[in-house]
Amino acid sequence: MTESSTIAHRAYARLTRSFIVGLLAVSGAVSATSAHAFNFYDVARRAKELSNEKFKAPTSALPRELRDLKFADYQQIQLKREKYHWADNKSPFELVFHHQGMYFDLPIKINEVDAEGVREIKYDPNDFDFGPRKPDAKALNNLGFAGFKVLYPLNNSKKPDDEIASFLGASYFRVIGKGQQYGISARGLAIDTAVPSGEEFPRFREFWVSRPANSDKHIVIYALLDSPRATGAFRFTINPGEDTTVDVKSRVYLRAPVAKLGIAPMASMFLYGSNQPTTSSNFRSELHDSDGLAFHAGNGEWLWRPLNNPRRLSTSSFGMENPKGFGLQQRGREFSRYEDIDDRYETRPSLWVEPSGNWGKGRVELIEIPTADETNDNIVAFWVPENQPKPGAALDLDYTLRFTRNEAKLQDPKLARVIQTLRSAGELKGADLIRRADGSLALMIDFTAPATARKNDPPVPVSLSFSNNGNADVMENSLRHNPVTGGWRVTLRLKVKDPTKPVEMRAALVNGQTQVSETWSYQLPANETAE
Template identity: 35%
Template sequence: MAKSLNRRQFLEAAAGGVALASLAASASAQTQTGAAAFNIPSLADGQRFDPSLVVDAARMLAQKPLIPLTATDLPEGYATLPFDQYSGIRMQPAAAIWAGENRGFTVEPLHRGYVFANPVSLFTVEDDMVRRVAFDRSKFDYGRVAPPPDNADLQFSGMRISAGLERPFEVASFQGATFFRALARGQNFGAMARALILRPGEQRGEEIPFFRAFWIERPNPATAALVIHGLLDSESVSGAVRMTLRPGDVTFMDVEMTLFARQALDHVGFGCATGIFLSGPQSRRTFDDIRPAIYEVSGVQMQSGSGEWIYRPLNNPANLQVSSFVDQNPKGFGLMQRERDAAAFQDDDQRFELRPSVWMEPLGEWGAGSIQLIEIPSDSEANRNIIMYWRPKQPLAAGSEVSMSYRQAWCWQPPDRPDLAVVTRMRQGKGSQGRRRRFLLEFTGGKLGDAATVAAIRAAVSTAPGSIQNIRLWPYPERKQMRVGFEVDPGNDNLCELRLVLQAGGQAVSETWLDRWTW
């Protein structure tokens, strides 16, 4: 299933509240909802902590209308701070939570300001007791910004987490709506996740949930894990989220969520990730830019419930594109960055080749639904114009409760992969005649170094609608690669769904490549 909106329709929808394209837009939409310190007596300072109390709090919230949140307590000018001034406000290193305790983690509360105007309450859990993290302006370095008044209690906009004993490195952050991000050792921050996404890409407007509070368990150095409990809220739903962070060469985040629906919800998204794709060799849109490519994610990887491995490259389309990949109990999906050669980007500042891939592994059976991919037209790398998530087929009824669990891997490549060739390069351009379009794919790995297998390989290529012409294969077993070229003739149609898989003896020896081409 697919649908397409023209640019004018998309801009009209965005003005109505879709706010898909960027973290800043989402954070601003959160501010429109408002925010204030939110106190729950059973989870307040000095109370004994139990994770079930966060679930109980979410259940309690859902029984009442959304409590409006306001951001009117910010000092004058803080909500309009330029980014460079806001980013200069940092907590002093020695003031970070658990600094100097050698617990393997430190937590830096983040100041409010810029588009992050809404306060979030932070608590620690130490010896099973809740301890409120109080705002103290003396713990911050304000750079070029005038500090707030002495008696201000501004709370925070989120938190930044560092891991490691000998050489601590920033590994995760939570800030704005329900956005969070992480990275593996050696990577730069890139793709982001959202704990929950509601009605993205719809003209009636996206609803943007937000975190009210976090409870962070004091880490045990022996476990090398940090457990975070979050309370999220929105007009239609409230929820409790437990996240377990395990950083390393692959950084894992286990996410357990329980939602309580205030209203009926027919468009809910779990396992959401967002990223940037502006231009690359697979896209026909070009930019007057010194760099040959601009993207931090290159495609969507999926392992279907039947076990098929699928890869769909990303595009920066002329019109908003929404794609649905229908499945039953998916085994995994995520946004991938497959290009690890710095020469492909020629960008010494952004270093897109070091951005993480984000892989979601459902824990338990998720039933029927679809992996949704939204590709938003964009001409700015400030916009996260790629959105991917799982949409259950079954809507949530008002008053219902649902639980979902999954494991995220912030990684260089998915932790578990079969011995199949994967698409490592793709190009496309004008075909031999008329409206034809020529595609050239490069597959690498798997059994492409085995001469007997390579001799038997055939490319199964199809398109709907249209027809495939001039299929050619160029094997390079010495480097375990095969290039496949073909042309697509769309006839009189303006959209073609493409599919290609390499087969030998009737068995797949590559992942399945999918793509959509629009004229």
Template identity: 40%
Template sequence: MNRRADDFILRKRLFSRRSLLLGAASSGGALLLGGAGTGRERGTAKADGGFGFDQVRLRAAALASRPYVPPDETMPAVLRDMSYDEYRAIRFRPSEALWADRDGFKAQFFHRGFLYRRQVRVSVVEDGVATPVAYRPDMFDLGGLDVPDVPDLGFAGLRLHHPAGGGSTGDEFAVFLGASYFRLIARGQEYGLSGRGVAVNTGGSEPEEFPDFTEFWIERPGAGAEEIAVLALLDGPSMAGAFRFRLRPGDTTAARIDASLVLRRPVGQLGLAPLTSMFLHGEHGPAGFDDFRPEMHDSDGLLMRDGAGEWSWRPLANGRPAPLATGYPMAGPGGFGLMQRDRDFASYLDVQAMHERRPSFWVEPRGDWGRGVLELYEFPSLEEYNDNIVASWVPGRAPEPGRPLDFGYDLTVIDGGTGLHPLGRVTGTRIGSAERLRPTVPPSPERRFFVVDFEGDGLPGHGADLAADVTASAGAVVEPVVEHVPQTGGWRLYFEYRPGGGGPAELAARLMRGDRVMTETWRFTW
């Protein structure tokens, strides 16, 4: 990994406030969401009893039947007490990578130390046989540190490389480091948002839990392989689980994910396919950031498609006085993702961070996940290294302790996600005082003026008869107006909103041409 990517991930982990982050059918005693695989697909588990996903599922079930034991954090004091800069100085030697002498996929490892004290074990699976990867100090350039040669020290995590993937300065495309977090990028992108194995009690009244990926198995790819499989064992106070990631890097990196979770005890809220990101400030605020950069975020909105096929865009926000949880009930999720839709350097003006190159993650459940709620959490933040945004699917019926919950989904790493549907898309949300335009006596500072921009090849040109469909769950929408924007070829919606008091209101708007829906639905919480 290049130094800039390493530094980004470490600083994210150092400054993130971990307390903020980050209908089913019965089948053999397991709840099935989306028909997760049995492990006998594409050679991942062998019919002759070789090691594969089935074996990891059995280990997870066995773990969940026993009391939780935290992962080992035993290590020499020089590693436990090291500084951030000392940890940054540790470098894995590329010559020690798995399959370093071959073209194609390679795997490297993170050293334990600093914040990363929990031991992660790694094995390689070949011909159905799992062989542990032994830690050796000479795998790393330790940056001048005198580290004792500790047998079986293990690793903190792993990273994957392939010539078809990787950011602007290297061929790395995947990182598994810390709790159940994983980062992925497509070709030419820079690291940004993260995926997680599971979210437990995020934003709820109970303390949030962060289960760990405690063990990984990497299937040795064949010559010329375009896909690599990584198996992972999850363990935490409330649950254990098995995961399989089948990763295909490229211009769009694809991850086919299967999972099986077994609860030790009931949880207040279980989030599946969670995504976590950062939003500090953007085109619609908040005001008051003394920052030379016009915008600062890894994602600017939540894109979602419900089971009925409606597409919606929810801009992200910061600056509220308290955390906000917004739930979108659905009969079943058609898909959802945190998007970095704005790809224009002029929106950010940060030469080093390159926020216009941050990835977008799109999640598509396999099969029917049943009724539930797509939950979005927005936590107030003053620091760009806080991952203060979390989105996940919360099933309407949580599994009972001891009963496996099997599910699968496809995660695609893309740019702005503009090709996911043919409708006009939201390209801007701006909010200001309605008093500036229409002063009242006495003044009414609570009145807000919203401006929403829509663009897309499917939208008509100047002279078309488009109308606005705008609603609010509380308060009043006043005089919505739609006009064509010749500078962009898109359309702009203006409306005044007068809050009704009594808590947050849900606003929604879309453009219509007669009875035909022309755009995705813009949604916002005020």
């Protein structure tokens, strides 16, 4: 298996048929007389028109022999190297197209925008290598693409085949920066996630890719989104680098009201970690693409919420006004946390959303779904506006997506931040110096040290602010200097009162009445300590 195919497997095997089937529509056309005339508002105009039309469920023409493929077989279907789009010019970018197969069984339309205008990129089965199978060419006529990926010489200027972005399945897309591997997914829009009536998965049905000039260091992609109750227009400006950023301009229309509208959604995986150790024997002590949710609220608060793999679906909401940033992060960057030389979880990017302008009142919502293995994206986060647009009215929200491994750079450098949360059985050291379990649950939270005003100033004196929701008896609540990290360690020992209910906790470092750290906000899920 090649590195590219391994990444593809990790990126797409998590999507199930239910995410996609029945949610596509036949492609609509957007015309423009020239590349100069074509812009975001051409796509927005089509999205508006679609919102006034009845949703048309698509049908699949994928032959059974390609529909029934296992993923390893699907990986063998590859675009021939000489057919890479823009491979014959000096642009640093190339496009590579995904063939339909398995549950990627409905077509998208892909257009190219250049100085001569807008042209559809036509599907031709002869452009693909199907491996050992020889499908009937007639059965593949006009089948169409399933998606595409973008190549750019990110890690080695002499190797132009670094994959930096991929669009495949519903409105999912993945992006990476230098030295990163695919992990977390972004999405165009989320509708009714974790609502009892069931989730609706909007899908990008048509793309327009602007052909970059030879000197361009960015690429612009437009997308038209459609679903039974929503349409939308998107412009993605991808800027590859150490941190790859995607500037997103979006306009969403509703055909009908929804229970929950998720803006700038992202999906990730958390199986187990230091705050929720595995109960089975495994050489990997942690296994996740993200280990926590972070946000910077409009009132200035910074918060860190470690993730869980709960026994039952869990939804957490954090209300605020005009968020300054939020995202799922992978703070554990040491290889020793994972010891996985194949999947390299320490290289998975964090995804940080930086809103443009004021987003008003709403909430950051975190959804944690039980999973038994690492092939499922069981963590979802997004922004839910307090007021959704009325059917036919536009909702304009712009933002930047930052795919990074430098989480500390995102945060206020003056504040201490959480670097790990450890969980174990609680214990006490006896007079004989032997440690014995006391029936409690223990949590250790390591904070960095708050920054001093000047480099040579003495350390900032701190104390601990801690609270919980009353569903636990706190046996210990202590704060100690950590001589190894130079920061501070909080030790909590507690006994849960009602294990069928969650325990909510908050902790922060304070100097007098001034908070000098981000807020650690943790939920011990219900039934975690039940027999």
